[in-house]
C-alpha cells in the first residue's frame with residue numbers, strides 16, 4: 001500500500017507543482033496518472049521515492065513513513081520501489097546483463113569490482129527477469145544495439161531485479177512508436193498480474209491509460225481533478241481536463 005497524506009512540492013519557493021495531494025493505492029493496483037504538461041505528474045511520482053523532497057506531507061509504504069527515514073533505512077525501502085524513466089536510464093556501452101545486474105546493487109554492501117559483487121543467485125534473478133521481458137537472447141548484447149522498446153524492457157528487467165513491491169514509471173513509452181509502446185505496456189501489465197507489483201504510471205496518451213490501467217488519476221494544476229476506476233472515466237471529464 002502507498003499512502004500520500006497532504007503532499008505538496010514547492011520548487012524554488014515559488015512553483016507549487018503538487019498542491020496538497022492525498023492518495024491511497026492498494027497493493028497490486030495499476031494506476032495511471034494523466035494531465036496536461038506541467039500539471040505535476042512527474043513531481044508527484046518522484047516524491048514517492050523521495051527523488052523530489054516534498055515540502056509538506058507524509059508518504060507511507062505500508063506502515064513506514066518515508067519522510068522520517070534516514071540514509072540506511074531509506075536505502076532499504078527504496079529497493080522496494082522501482083523507478084522507470086522515459087529515457088531508459090541505461091549504461092549504453094554496457095551489456096544488457098550488466099545493466100540488469102545494476103538492479104541488484106541495492107542488496108550489496110561492499111564495493112568490490114562490479115562482477116565480483118554478484119553471486120549465482122544474482123545471475124539467476126537477472127536471467128529470470130530478462131526471460132520475463134522476452135529478452136534472454138539479448139543478454140550479452142550491448143545496450144546501445146537495442147531498439148527503444150527493447151531498452152525499456154531492459155529497464156523493466158533491471159527494476160524487477162530489485163524485487164520491488166511498487167514500480168513508478170514516468171512516461172515510459174512516450175519516446176516509442178505506437179506498436180513498441182503497446183508491447184512495453186503489455187509487459188507492465190504482465191508483471192502487475194504475475195508478480196502483484198503495484199504500478200503507478202504517468203501517461204500522456206489517455207487511450208493507453210484507458211486500455212491498461214485499472215484506475216486513473218487526473219492532475220490539474222498540481223491537484224487531483226478526478227480519481228476514478230477506469231470504467232467510470234467519461235469523455236466529458238477528459239474534455240474538461242485537457243481544455
Ligand SMILES: Nc1ncnc2c1ncn2[C@@H]1O[C@H](COP(=O)(O)OP(=O)(O)OP(=O)(O)O)[C@@H](O)[C@H]1O
Pocket residue numbers: 011012015016017035036037038039040041042043044
Ligand atoms: N526541478 C524543477 N525546478 C523548478 N520547477 C520545476 C522543476 N520540475 C518541475 N518544475 C515545475 O513544476 C511544475 C510541474 O512540473 P512536472 O514536471 O511535475 O509536470 P508534468 O505533469 O510531469 O509535465 P510533463 O507532462 O511535461 O512531463 C511545472 O510548472 C514545472 O515547470
Ligand SMILES: [Mg+2]
Pocket residue numbers: 041042043170171202
Ligand atoms: Mg513529466
